[in-house]
Amino acid sequence: MSVRDVHAGDLDRLVALQEACFHGEAWTRGMLAEELGRPGGIFLGIGAPLDGFACAWAVLDELHLLQIAVAPDAQRRGLASTLHAALLVAARPHASAGWLEVRADNAPAIAFYEHHGWRRIGVRPRYYANGADAWVYRRQPL
Ligand SMILES: CC(C)(COP(=O)(O)OP(=O)(O)OC[C@H]1O[C@@H](n2cnc3c(N)ncnc32)[C@H](O)[C@@H]1OP(=O)(O)O)[C@@H](O)C(=O)NCCC(=O)NCCS
Known part of the structure; x- marks a missing residue:
């Protein structure tokens, strides 16, 4: 399956994926629309209709990975790995390092990021609305 840019026509499916993957912490339709139009944003998808997506910001020479999710x-089945690889390719002309936050109790995501070479560098206590800590991860070189 190939990776492509996500566009406004994917919004309905994005909203459904958010609800399926992030439950009480899903981004709203408005937030998703804002991310789709953000300068410096990278919003990639896989599947038609979407089976998964990855969203990141390229800020100066760093990539901030915001979300990656698969139905x-x-x-x-390797879909998030394919998205992750494409995200790094898209970011590398400008970014030399990356960082992200992940909920400390999100074991699948932690396993995924560590599998792909991200290293834990810190903790943001009670970062999420439910009081969970965020673990901060970095990947350098990207
Ligand atoms: C994290 C997530 C994106 C992984 O997507 P995926 O397409 O299943 O990941 P992949 O198939 O590419 O997995 C690659 C590797 O990551 C690790 N991994 C992925 N999911 C895992 C899980 N549930 N438990 C343990 N390890 C896991 C494994 O090492 C896996 O390799 P393997 O299948 O050969 O063992 C997916 O679980 C998801 O969408 N979760 C909900 C949203 C979320 O929390 N996103 C991350 C925070 S933004």
Whole structure:
């Protein structure tokens, strides 16, 4: 399956994926629309209709990975890995390092990021609305 840019026509499916993957912490339709139009934003998808997506900001020479998600019924088939690889390729002309935050209790995401070479560098206590800590990860070189 190939990776492509996500566009406004994907919004309905993006909203559904958010609800399926992030439950109480899903981004709203308005937030998603804002990310789709953000200068410096990278918003990639896989599948038609989308099975997964990755969203990041390229800020100066760093990539800030905001979200990567795959529909529950399409997980563990390498889709997020394909998106992750494409995200790094898209970012590398400008970015030499990357960082992200992940909920300390999100074991699948932590396993995924560590599998892909991200290293934990810190903690932001009670970062999320539910009181969970965020673990901060860095990847350098990207
Ligand atoms: C994290 C997530 C994006 C992984 O997507 P995926 O397409 O299933 O990931 P991949 O198939 O590419 O997995 C690559 C590797 O990551 C690790 N991994 C992925 N999911 C895992 C899980 N549930 N448990 C343990 N390790 C996992 C494994 O090492 C896996 O390799 P393997 O399948 O050969 O063992 C997916 O679980 C998801 O969408 N979760 C909900 C949203 C979320 O929390 N996103 C991350 C924070 S923004």
